[in-house]
Amino acid sequence: MALVEIRNLSILRSGREVIHDFSATIKPGNITAIIGPNGSGKSSLLAALVGDISISSGSITFDGRDITTFSLLEQAEIRSVVMQERSYWLSYSVREVIAMGQGAQAVARIAEILATLDMVDFAEQSVTTLSGGEAQRVEIARALIRDSDIYILDEPLSAQDAASKARIITILQKLRDQGKTIIVTAHIDKSALTWCDQIIETFAQ
Amino acid sequence: MKRFILVITVLPIVAVLALAVGASDVAHVWSHIFSPFHDVNNTAHQIIWSIRAPRVFAAILVGASLGIAGVLAQGSTNNPIADPAILGTSAGASLGVLIGVLFNVVTIGSIGAVVFAAVGALLATLFSFSLARSALQLITIGIGVSAILSAIVGLTLAMISRPDARSVSFWSFGSLALVTPLILWVLLPIFLIAAVLAWKMAPALDLLSLGDASVRHIGHDAQRIRRKAFAILAVLVAVSVSSVGTIAFLALAVPHIARFINGPRNRTLVPFSAAIGALVLLGADTAARSIVPPHELPIGLLTSLIGAPILIATLKRGGDVWR
Numbered sequence: 001m002a003l004v005e006i007r008n009l010s011i012l013r014s015g016r017e018v019i020h021d022f023s024a025t026i027k028p029g030n031i032t033a034i035i036g037p038n039g040s041g042k043s044s045l046l047a048a049l050v051g052d053i054s055i056s057s058g059s060i061t062f063d064g065r066d067i068t069t070f071s072l073l074e075q076a077e078i079r080s081v082v083m084q085e086r087s088y089w090l091s092y093s094v095r096e097v098i099a100m101g102q103g104a105q106a107v108a109r110i111a112e113i114l115a116t117l118d119m120v121d122f123a124e125q126s127v128t129t130l131s132g133g134e135a136q137r138v139e140i141a142r143a144l145i146r147d148s149d150i151y152i153l154d155e156p157l158s159a160q161d162a163a164s165k166a167r168i169i170t171i172l173q174k175l176r177d178q179g180k181t182i183i184v185t186a187h188i189d190k191s192a193l194t195w196c197d198q199i200i201e202t203f204a205q
Numbered sequence: 206m207k208r209f210i211l212v213i214t215v216l217p218i219v220a221v222l223a224l225a226v227g228a229s230d231v232a233h234v235w236s237h238i239f240s241p242f243h244d245v246n247n248t249a250h251q252i253i254w255s256i257r258a259p260r261v262f263a264a265i266l267v268g269a270s271l272g273i274a275g276v277l278a279q280g281s282t283n284n285p286i287a288d289p290a291i292l293g294t295s296a297g298a299s300l301g302v303l304i305g306v307l308f309n310v311v312t313i314g315s316i317g318a319v320v321f322a323a324v325g326a327l328l329a330t331l332f333s334f335s336l337a338r339s340a341l342q343l344i345t346i347g348i349g350v351s352a353i354l355s356a357i358v359g360l361t362l363a364m365i366s367r368p369d370a371r372s373v374s375f376w377s378f379g380s381l382a383l384v385t386p387l388i389l390w391v392l393l394p395i396f397l398i399a400a401v402l403a404w405k406m407a408p409a410l411d412l413l414s415l416g417d418a419s420v421r422h423i424g425h426d427a428q429r430i431r432r433k434a435f436a437i438l439a440v441l442v443a444v445s446v447s448s449v450g451t452i453a454f455l456a457l458a459v460p461h462i463a464r465f466i467n468g469p470r471n472r473t474l475v476p477f478s479a480a481i482g483a484l485v486l487l488g489a490d491t492a493a494r495s496i497v498p499p500h501e502l503p504i505g506l507l508t509s510l511i512g513a514p515i516l517i518a519t520l521k522r523g524g525d526v527w528r
Contacts, residue, residue, distance in 0.1 A: 076424025
């Protein structure tokens with residue numbers, strides 16, 4: 001269980017304020033979607049949540065503790081991340097990429113996650129040959145085999161077909177029902193986000 | 206495993222052939238090769254075991270060092286065209302050795318020279334890396350750093366007039382002719398320790414291929430992994446540069462050949478690249494000293510001839526898959 005609180009957050013990128021005085025509370029046991037038009041700071045907000053960029057003012061806390069006080073390892077223990085950028089240039093298999101750098105507990109769950117995300121058929125295939133949707137599922141698998149309190153996913157459905165979308169939503173709902181905090185960004189209309197419990201909007205500055 | 210055994214079996218065969226080939230025709234060459242402790246005062250025996258053998262072992266040692274150095278350079282920068290010559294590592298090592306020699310602190314082939322080379326290599330690599338903001342920038346900046354340091358080495362060599370200047374100059378273009386058995390005994394343990402450390406950190410290099418953000422998100426420090434790889438890289442390049450000078454393109458080409466044979470996993474790539482690096486340099490050196498005897502061809506030009514096409518092919522194929 002982890003409560004995520006964003007208080008009076010401002011983020012500067014290349015001299016431009018992309019997030020200004022933004023506050024939100026993201027509750028555990030919820031799926032929260034962050035939505036907003038291009039340039040509204042959605043990605044910056046997400047990058048700040050996962051600790052990739054520094055904030056100009058305000059704070060982000062996980063269960064009351066400021067995220068800047070977490071070590072890399074502590075951050076990795078409390079939250080799992082799926083970002084959009086991926087660059088596979090070496091022909092590792094899907095199974096190998098999912099296992100890379102993971103602890104024994106996570107590695108033990110690979111077979112299960114491959115089946116859940118319908119990836120068994122291409123588990124031994126090289127990641128360099130995957131379609132956009134398949135590669136995205138590899139990244140989702142890398143995050144979901146980790147047992148975390150918070151899951152942060154940047155547009156996890158953007159490259160998926162209808163069946164995969166439904167499958168991923170079901171998995172996220174199951175995690176929510178276990179009391180996990182799920183944060184996703186989305187580029188779509190609110191009406192398509194009925195599977196989310198809370199929607200946070202960012203606006204262009 | 207079968208592929209590795211095949212590569213490892215070919216190596217001693219090529220080594221024995223390399224002992225048999227050379228500028229002078231040696232009578233009963235095979236009996237001398239297969240009886241290393243018999244008739245040791247015979248001139249033919251001395252040509253094979255005192256002149257050719259150190260070169261053969263040097264080619265194996267330096268080739269293996271550069272093979273692993275290439276794996277570390279490409280793995281740590283997550284860049285398929287990184288190599289010690291392109292990152293400035295080799296030029297830094299050359300300058301380090303030259304400074305040591307000019308101030309009469311070290312002689313080429315001593316442990317001191319390895320230390321000077323390693324420090325120069327590490328500083329140059331860190332300098333290139335600290336200036337670069339992307340994979341492509343790293344290569345262009347590395348080429349620039351490399352050119353500046355090489356120019357300093359070249360100009361210094363052209364200006365000095367010392368008795369050993371000629372051998373230093375010869376060394377700076379890359380040659381296995383100056384290697385002595387003593388140098389090899391100094392370098393062998395350093396190489397072995399660096400090779401084992403490279404093998405041990407191989408899974409971390411696999412992880413770096415996913416990009417720094419992915420590494421950080423699961424709690425690892427990409428820069429820390431990279432600094433460790435650079436330190437081992439610097440030692441391996443120092444082993445090579447301090448004894449035989451700069452050998453171009455070998456470290457770039459060998460990991461690509463090894464990946465083609467056995468895939469990208471760094472745990473197997475380290476021993477494979479060591480074996481293939483040894484094989485390629487041994488072949489190139491044997492060709493360098495036996496194509497137009499008694500003249501010796503510059504080995505760096507032969508390795509460029511093998512390595513540069515692989516660089517071009519990799520660039521052509523690489524497209525936009527880099528980070």
